[in-house]
Amino acid sequence: NKINSANTVLDYDFNTADLDDSLLKIPVNETDFDFMLKSIEADVEPKFIENEQELLGSWVYITRLVVKNKPSFYSVRKVSDSWSTKKVNGFANALFSNNVLVDIKDENVFRIDGKVDFFSYNEQVFIANKVNFESALNFRVGMEKNRDQVVLEFKKQDLFVDADEVKNLVGSNLKRLRKLSQVKNSGYYRDPLYLAQLKVVSENEGWDIKYNDDGKLHVSEQSIELVLKVLNNDRLKSMINQEGFDVDVKHKIG
Structure with a gap:
């Protein structure tokens, strides 16, 4: 796991050497992720996906961790080619059934793996995968x-x-x-x-x-x-x- 192994944080640069066990960081307001966060935080009630078609065309999925009296923590993973409404093997397989993700093997499923491309906390973005970070935010x-x-x-x-x-x-x-x-x-x-x-x-x-x-x-x-x-x-x-x-x-x- 890149986050667990990282022991150095470097400032983001457009040209960067092999990161090895380092993360990059950049202020969130210098990225388009700032607009995404404002959009998420503007919704008092989260919007639920009601059918699998709404997931098609997604390019990232974002996880939000809320701790009382603390800034929210967001992790982001770029959607891979394996994210589809077809059966896949991965970290989690789930079926949309009555607006609920249900584990199942032989139906339309979505794959969520256990990796993170970048995460955001306290106005900073920390980058584990530079290529996916730049691709996800269309740098x-x-x-x-x-x-x-x-x-x-x-x-x-x-x-x-x-x-x-x-x-x-x-x-x-x-x-x-x-x-x-x-x-x-x-x-x-x-x-x-x-x-x-x-x-x-x-x-x-x-x-x-x-x-x-x-x-x-x-x-x-x-x-x-x-x-x-x-x-x-x-x-x-x-x-x-x-x-x-x-x-x-x-x-x-x-």
Whole structure:
């Protein structure tokens, strides 16, 4: 069980290394789960499903634990392909009969397993399965919104020769969307000193990053991923032996 074995909680990042025995956390108000919680908590009386057809098309199921004088605890599991109105083998098999789930073997059944993809408590979301978390909350759409927002900022800053080309090159490519969302979150592109130093270092090191005569960045299919990396400060040098590295995940010291 991932929750039982977890001994570390890391801040959520769009690019994350293998979690192993770690959980990720993110404030609930930075996710669409916030809207789901408000919808659930707005219902004084829970709504009961009256027939199996209402379950078809569901993409998650949510468990709510209520303790008096404490925030509610919610656990979420993304619906798998095995969730259907067909007979399945799993943790729990149940039949809808007179609005009650009844254990049965040979009828239409629903499968509920014992795993949790993420859970929420006290305004925080803790993530055990990042892939399912992002899929359940449709993070791609959120990253596409980030793309559009940061491109607008690029235009206001006059940072690129053609900021729309960044949007075109990133498109719906998940790897590039993740990196651009990291760029937005880190905000280095808002720091004029960082941008000035980036230009100096890029020219001194011979990086394949092009500027026009006005100091605006050119971007192309060949350079887009490098440009996104350096805008997120992901080209680093070892203090020990001066080796350089391109990284996807990093944690500040201290």
